[in-house]
Amino acid sequence: MPDRFAISAETVVPMNGPPIDHGAVIVLNAKIESVVPKHQLPSGIECDDYPDSLLLPAFVNAHTHLVLTAFRGMADDVDLFTWLADHVLPLDLDRREDECRASAAAGVEKCFRNGITAVAEQHYTTWGRDAMHDAGMKGIFFYEVFGLGTLDLTRSTEGHRELIEKFAGEATNEICFGVAPHAPYTVTPPMARMACEMAWKYDLPMTTHIAETREEVEFFLHGTGRFSTARRGARYPTPDGKHTSVDYFNDLGLLTENTLIVHGVHLSDSDLNIISDIKCPMLTCPTSNSKLGVGIARVGAWVNHGLNVCIGTDSAASGETFDLFEEMRRFVLMQRGLTGELDQFSAEDVLRMVTTNPAKAMGMSDMIGDLREGSCADLLLVQPDLEGVIKYRDPYGTLLWDVKSENIRKVWSDGQEVYSK
Ligand SMILES: [Zn+2]
Structure with a gap:
């Protein structure tokens, strides 16, 4: 492609302003130069025209494990504890590096294909x-930190610390670096303190799986249940029937406005108040949560607390897919099934959960998530199949309800085509 070119579509949905009928995006040196009505394109500029398609920012998936892509289908009908302890961890710890690198590369390719x-x-x-x-x-x-006290599955606290220092020094503008204490039930106080210390030292974002299961809640409140057996010997705080896993991580300093909380299916009202005061960004994985039978997060309450809410896929080993169009629809359907409320989320709200909201949660709003001037030219072109259908929906409704992943026509990253159908 030339250094400067344009792409026009029936509708451009920039996500930082209203949709533009017969709009165009001008790309200059891999960045967005401007978004304009097609008739305002500079004369002589090379323009690819897609008159029956919608052009929008490429999607941002703020929670996945690319390395686990090849593990899809390893255990379809087990609960999270069994899935993790008997399937993911044994496979993950006993894998060959070349297989896992191929798995991660396949994950990247599938992401591109899905916009x-x-x-x-x-x-x-x-x-x-x-x-x-x-x-x-x-x-x-x-970088994911696991530490089970008597059993360090990956490496010691000092080993983790050394790697975090190394990886923090290798971060770039394009691939930032952060620390991920895996979950409250897999990270003991010494490991959590180290993660927190390093995050503060290097000003790193954090993320964690939290309140994913009822078993996690039971373990922290009462010290009982399945997790108590596996965590025996790890020096967790003594349960008092009041303090939850959110309290545990918050008391150790792990929850900040730059800590992306993943799952949050079983948050109590007081957990949510803590998270709201801190303003942690939140992410839900509808398919993964339902497939593992952990429940459905009360996402309406997150929105009512003013939190930044994102939708992600998790890994293919639990979420099955990188198809965020499908994930958006499942999200809305599950929430409607949960609450019976039809107006909790507009189609635009849901689109934001896979574009502007995760970009903000990742601290990358100036690069991705919308079509603002100067952003990376990361674009998604879709051609919905509306043959024989009267157009009742606005562009946001079309993107939420009509578009399937097979309708993705082209995807650009930094102005380069990374997928074309
Ligand atoms: Zn995950």
């Missing part, structure tokens, strides 16, 4: 980060 050009990758190896770098994908690499 995703930025992800928050979480793993305790750099294999996902390296695959992102090789393919020109941007985002955050969250």
Whole structure:
């Protein structure tokens, strides 16, 4: 492609302003120069015209584990504890590096095919980060910290500290770096303190799986249940029937306005008040949560508390797919099934959960998430199949309800085509 070119569509949905009928995006040196009505395009500029399509910012998937892409289908009908302890961890710890690098590369390719050009990758190896770098994908690499006290599954606290220092020094503008204490039930106080200390030292974002299951709630409140057996010997606070996993991480300093909370299916009202006071961004994984049978997060309450809400896929090992169009629809349907409320989220609200909101949660709003001047030219072109259908819906409604992943026509990252149908 030339250094400067334009793409026009029936409708451009910039997400930082109203949709533009017969609009165009001008790209200059891999960045967005401007978004204009097509008739205002400069004369002589090379323009690809897609008169029956919608052009919007490429999607941002703020929670996944690219390395686990190849583990899809390893356990379809088990609960989270069994899934993690008996399937994911044994496989993940006994894997061959070349297989896992191939798995991560496949994950990146599947993201591109599904219109995703930025992800928050979480793993305790750099294999996902390296695959992102090789393919020109941007985002955050969250280094995952596990520490079970008597059993350090990956490495010791000092080993984690050394790697965090190393990886923090390797961060770039395109692939930032952060720390991911895996979950309250897998990170003991010494490991959590180290993660927190390093996050403050290097001004790093954090993320964590929290309140995913009832078993986690039971373990922190009462010290009972399945997690108590596995965590025996790890020096957790003594349960008092009042303090939850959110209290545990908050007391250790792990919850900040730059801590992206993933899942949050079983947050109590007081948990939500704590999170609201801190203003942690939140992310829900509708398919993963339902497939593992952990429940449905009360996302309406997150929105009512003014929190920044995102939708992500989690890994293919639990979420199955990188199809955020499908994930958006499932999200709305599940929330309607949960509450019976039809007007909790507008179609525009839901579109924001896979574009502007995750970009903000990842601290990358100036690069991705909307079509603002100077942003990266990360674009998604879709051609919905509306043959024989009267157009009742506005562009946001069309994107939420009509568009399937097979309707994705082209995807650009930094002005380069990374997928074309
Ligand atoms: Zn996850």
